[in-house]
Amino acid sequence: MTFINKLSAAWTANDSLLCVGLDPDLAKLPAQFQQDPQGIYHFCREIIDATADLACSFKPQIAYFAALRAEAQLEQICAYVRANYPHIPLILDAKRGDIGATAQQYAREAYDRYGADAVTVNPYMGSDSVDPYMDWADRGVIILCRTSNAGGSDLQFLNVDGKPLYQHVAQLVAQKWNRNGQCALVVGATFPEELAQVRAIVGDMPLLVPGIGAQGGDIAATVKSGRTANGTGMMINSSRAILYAPQQAGEDFAAAARRVAQETRDAINQYRA
Numbered sequence: 665m666t667f668i669n670k671l672s673a674a675w676t677a678n679d680s681l682l683c684v685g686l687d688p689d690l691a692k693l694p695a696q697f698q699q700d701p702q703g704i705y706h707f708c709r710e711i712i713d714a715t716a717d718l719a720c721s722f723k724p725q726i727a728y729f730a731a732l733r734a735e736a737q738l739e740q741i742c743a744y745v746r747a748n749y750p751h752i753p754l755i756l757d758a759k760r761g762d763i764g765a766t767a768q769q770y771a772r773e774a775y776d777r778y779g780a781d782a783v784t785v786n787p788y789m790g791s792d793s794v795d796p797y798m799d800w801a802d803r804g805v806i807i808l809c810r811t812s813n814a815g816g817s818d819l820q821f822l823n824v825d826g827k828p829l830y831q832h833v834a835q836l837v838a839q840k841w842n843r844n845g846q847c848a849l850v851v852g853a854t855f856p857e858e859l860a861q862v863r864a865i866v867g868d869m870p871l872l873v874p875g876i877g878a879q880g881g882d883i884a885a886t887v888k889s890g891r892t893a894n895g896t897g898m899m900i901n902s903s904r905a906i907l908y909a910p911q912q913a914g915e916d917f918a919a920a921a922r923r924v925a926q927e928t929r930d931a932i933n934q935y936r937a
C-alpha cells in the first residue's frame with residue numbers, strides 16, 4: 665500500500681486528521697523514564713498506545729533521538745509502530761536536503777533503516793536533491809513549503825517574479841516533481857492565509873501542518889484553510905502539547921496525553937465539514 669493510500673485509510677479509520685508528534689525531551693519526561701536506559705523508547709511506546717486510535721499518523725522528529733545518541737531507540741519505536749499499528753503512517757521528520765548521491769543515503773536511512781512511510785525533505789537544493797526519494801514510489805516525500813516558524817518568512821516569503829517563494833515551491837511540486845503522486849507539503853498552522861493559498865495551488869495534495877498546540881496556531885482557521893472538499897487532506901501535527909499534557913487528578917502522563925489528543929482530534933473535526 666502506498667503512503668497516500670495508507671494515509672487516506674487512516675483518516676477514515678480513526679476519523680482523524682491529527683498527527684501525533686514524537687519529540688521526546690529527556691528533561692521533560694516523567695522521572696521513571698529519565699533513569700531508564702531505554703526510557704525514550706518506553707515513554708514513546710506508551711504515548712503511541714494511548715493515542716493510536718486517535719491519530720492519522722505518528723511523526724518522530726529525528727533530532728530528539730540523534731542528540732541523545734538514541735537512534736537505536738528510534739529504530740525500536742518505528743518497528744513498534746509498524747508491528748502494532750501497521751495502518752498508521754509513520755513520518756520521519758528529518759528535513760533532509762543534499763546532493764543526489766548523499767540524498768540516496770538519506771532516503772535509505774528513512775525508508776530502509778527506520779521503515780518510515782514518509783520523510784520530510786528540504787527543497788532548496790532543487791530537483792536532483794529530491795529525486796532519490798521519488799525512486800521509492802510507494803513512500804511519501806513531504807517537502808517544506810511554508811514552515812510554521814516566524815523566521816520562515818525571511819526566505820519563503822521573498823517576492824520572486826511577482827509571488828512569494830513558497831508559492832513557487834508549491835507549484836513546482838504539484839506540477840513537476842510529484843510524478844508518482846507521492847508528495848505532500850509542510851505548511852504551518854501559524855499562517856492560515858498562506859495555508860489557503862497553498863491549498864488552492866496544489867488541489868488535494870496532503871499537507872503536513874505543524875503549529876497548533878505549543879506554537880499557538882488556531883485550529884478553526886487551520887482546518888477551514890487547509891481542508892479538501894471531502895474534509896480531509898491534512899496531517900495536523902501536535903507534539904509537546906500532547907507529550908507533556910498537564911495531568912489532571914487521577915491521571916498518569918499517558919492518560920493526560922490521550923485526553924489532550926482526543927480533545928485536539930475532536931476540535932479539528934468540528935471544522936472539517
Ligand SMILES: O=c1ccn([C@@H]2O[C@H](COP(=O)(O)O)[C@@H](O)[C@H]2O)c(=O)[nH]1
Pocket residue numbers: 685687725757810811812813850851852874875876877878879901902903904905
Ligand atoms: O514548519 C515546521 C516544520 C516542522 N515542525 C516540527 O513539528 C513539530 C512541532 O512540535 P510542537 O511541539 O507541536 O510545536 C516539531 O517536531 C518541529 O520540528 C514545525 O514545528 N514546523
